[in-house]
Amino acid sequence: MRIYCAGPEVFLPDPIAAADRKKKLCARYGFEGVVPVDAEIDLAGLSPVQAAMRIGQYDEEMIRGCFAIIANITPFRGPSADVGTAYEMGFGRALGLIVLAYSNVSQSFTERTMRSLKVPAVRAADNRLRDADGMLIEEWGIADNLMLESGIAASGGCLILEDVPPEVRYTDLRGFERCLARLRETVRK
């Protein structure tokens, strides 16, 4: 049973080593981890734009062959998850995959968004928090944009929140492993 492992680890200095660590953990729980790294894809003779398109379609094909997705939604260059990861979660959800996720930052989405703003948010006349552009800061008490969490919940998945030291924010796999444990329970039922 194949699991697609989504997340910003593809941007780490050694994405192949990061992929191997996830694959090994998947195997320990009885699953096959699918963790695309660009090195697996033949990009010979392609322009940078063509290469990017090829990688994206390769990733989509990988997701189509999986029964579940475990997404690392640790905030990436802003208060939210990596958008490529969010895209893959939506893609997997539409295909009926079980969508699980973990984040290595447990602070609420509202808090993170507030802290990321250059100009402090204000509570407007309608009693809602708004940034300097007048854009709403949501206060649902959830971990990221509601589309992500709603897809996780509806798919029968789970969201695991951990707090780790900043230097291992993109490499700590305790949340990933907790997702694997939950998935094994789900499959056994």
Next chain:
Amino acid sequence: MRIYCAGPEVFLPDPIAAADRKKKLCARYGFEGVVPVDAEIDLAGLSPVQAAMRIGQYDEEMIRGCFAIIANITPFRGPSADVGTAYEMGFGRALGLIVLAYSNVSQSFTERTMRSLKVPAVRAADNRLRDADGMLIEEWGIADNLMLESGIAASGGCLILEDVPPEVRYTDLRGFERCLARLRETVRK
């Protein structure tokens, strides 16, 4: 023929007015614009978390009823698109929808990412740009994470880039209208 209109307009001070503007433009091009606003959904008696989950599932149902999606991927609180929008693009792509997108910021993803960093990026020994966490800054010459653009291209959609004054970044609809024109051409073929 229904089009799902995705984007961060739901966070504007008057999301219903923003939705109406998009719906009117869709009608002018012979389409029905589907622009979910929370006000349409019965959230009575739900906790904030339950309400968020209900809204997300309502949005997924809306996408299932459409043949195309036009996503506003204007950068939102960081160098990338709103993650909810990215999720919806992946969701639509997996269902076979035509995925079109526009951004009101034409600067490249690489440039925007560089400018968003608190600590300047460095070109590492492998000749790749990396941020202070060692995470790669991609240089594909595209507008956002490759999953988004690859999905657009593979679906037969298009990406329209505009540059608008900052104060109308989330309301200018010229890019949206250009997507509608392209979609009408596609449908007529």
